[in-house]
Amino acid sequence: MIKPLRWVKQGLAIWRKDLQIEFRTRYTYSALVMFAVTTLVTVSFAIGGFTADVEITAALLWIILFFSAMAGLARTFVAEEETGTVTALKMAAQPEPVYLGKYLFNVTILCSLALLVVPLFIMLLNISIVLPLAFCAVVLLGTLGLAGASTILAAIVSKAGAKNSLLTVLAFPVLLPLLITAISATRAALGGGLAAEVRSHLLTLFFYNGVAVVASLLLFEYVWNE
Amino acid sequence: MKKYDKVVLVLLLLVFGVGIFMTARNALSTYVTFAEAKATTRAVQVKGSAVAGTLEELDDDRYVFLMEDSNGEVVRVVAGGQAPDNLFEAESVVAKGKYDGEDFLAQNILVKCPSKYEAEEHPAEVQK
């Protein structure tokens, strides 16, 4: 069990490096935030002070988070590929730490996006939350899942020449189970579902995260060492 | 990655996969009983069967029938549109909607066809 620890340690070095660069350029984060805020404001304006059904708002939250993630998450790999730093990184690091580092970076970006977007979402769309704790847990696990599955897809996209919107096309079928579950759980947390129902949704989200990260770890070396 | 690491990861993958399988079964099971439907204000799906001969037309585009859920509770269901032809032959009936006072107000009635892949019984064949 020494090896996973070493993976995490090297992964943290990559995570730190990516954050350092992100703080200096703010490219990824601003792309995500602009997308999310534009969508939210548009919808809020269209609804105009009324409160939409829980079914709609729950789906809306995840549509915004999904498409924001798609707008920004490929960036971290594409930048390495475009600037040629990918060769330097490949010579120095094993594939698994690279996956972990990029995954942690994407998690950080998406969580800070959620921290900004979710309060805005609650304020702009006039939402009252029946089960606040469950709601937070759903947002956290859902965001982790978005990052977990799309990180390896982002690597695939960067190797495929970073074609426009390829990430969205590839990610949607893979993320669909996550989105369906997260939307049902959000609906339950917002609209007063049964606590047991929310709990099993949360477990499903947790296991989905596990599958996404473990499968990515297993497959990442084939993408990284093409 | 060494073979050992791969085996460990594949086992972990299986554990999580089984986890999804077990919990998704609960999480996505959207049927409730009338008792549970009463407890929430959300739209739900109640599964049961229609009680034969209880169909009544309220007006041009509404009808009422009695429906029995898996606990044996019988509730009046009010639905819009035309009643499906095979409402009483159906294996099961699903009412989507919510409670309105004592009645269950259904937005939609779904009917599951009986799935017996057996020949249609003609009198001649029955005798054989």
Add this chain to the structure above:
Amino acid sequence: MFWQIILGIWMSAVIVASFLYMPSTQGLGEMGRIIVYHVPAAWIAVAAYLMAMLNSLGYLRQNKLQLDRQAQINAELGTVFCLLATVTGAIWSRGAWGQYWNWDPRQTSITVLLMIYAAYFVLRSAIPDAERRARLAAVYAILAFLTVPFLVFIAPRVYVSLHPDLINVQNRSFAMDRKMLVVFLASLLGFTGLYAWMYNVQLRLENLLAAAAMKRREYDG
């Protein structure tokens, strides 16, 4: 040639039998006859997709482009049969439920299944180099296939579905009239033969194309 003729006669016999020999179904009436085409198509689709994933796993282990071609052909044939199952399902749905499409969980999950492989073909077309394409497509096929059990086996069973079950869930039995079963199994065998034949033709074609491309490069210098 011999086997193709046998297959042609066999499938023709199945088609005739499905209308003349097979009885009509309880509850579904004449519409029940579609089971002879719809269910085998769906089964072959899932089997071909499964083979595509196994080929992809094999490619990652052995790095042989032959396996990548097999994966591609299986994904293509899976999609063809999946489309057949979708269309026959929609026709039946029109008769039984009154609408061609009403987002029943089965219909939803088959749509997503088609989207997965549409994305797979989009990814393939985005990468010019054969080895890189094979690798990335294999990884995607495996990742995407992880959601298939959810779509094919879990979602339709736990959501309220109006789709008839061939296997009775309550008493876990396979209930079918004997005459119907004969025609159904004959059709399943016919579909399997059809799949094997199409697979064989496609594989030979792809291998020839790959060899021709290699030769052409050699002559061009």
Add this chain to the structure above:
Amino acid sequence: MLNQVAVKNLSKFYQQRKLFTDVSLTVPDQSVLVVLGPNGAGKTTFLRILCGLTPATAGKVEITINGQILTPEERRAQLGLVTPELELYGELTAVENLEFFARVRELPFSRQQARELLEFVGLKGRGHDFVHTYSSGMKQRLKYAYALLHQPHILILDEPTTNLDEAGVALVDSVIRRQRERGIVIMATNEPEEVAYGDQTFTLG
């Protein structure tokens, strides 16, 4: 042989085009191999395969250190690479770049060591500037600091003096001489002065 690089029946096809087939050679310890060949003959691809960056279509590369054939994972610690396509992080300073690569390689890192390395490659006093402000010659010098950071046994150089001035060429000369004494150099070039370093040469294409 305790230390050597052995290439066995290596072939590479790229987009169904044949780059090279059936290349076999051995590079003994304390020697320099020069890979020659016209543009497009696959020199860069050949070096990438040696580094494990690109899979070969057929054949294999065996790197032996202290009598042990290295696994792909162990190779990382023994290979240093300088090529025109490799770049370092422009948004980081030179010192931050070196610190990052030391951390990823799990090496101890000290500012002192980074300063010495940067002084050696002629970047004294520029360690805290962002790399994107560097000229192309300075970037090339920094790549040598990156490649020598973990003191690899094998140095792989693709067009080693690209963008370098006279002082830079002298730096590369001392790097190659030093490396030949303690290990192996494999380089791809068509410059006659650099071909002269070769204890053996191999022509691709």
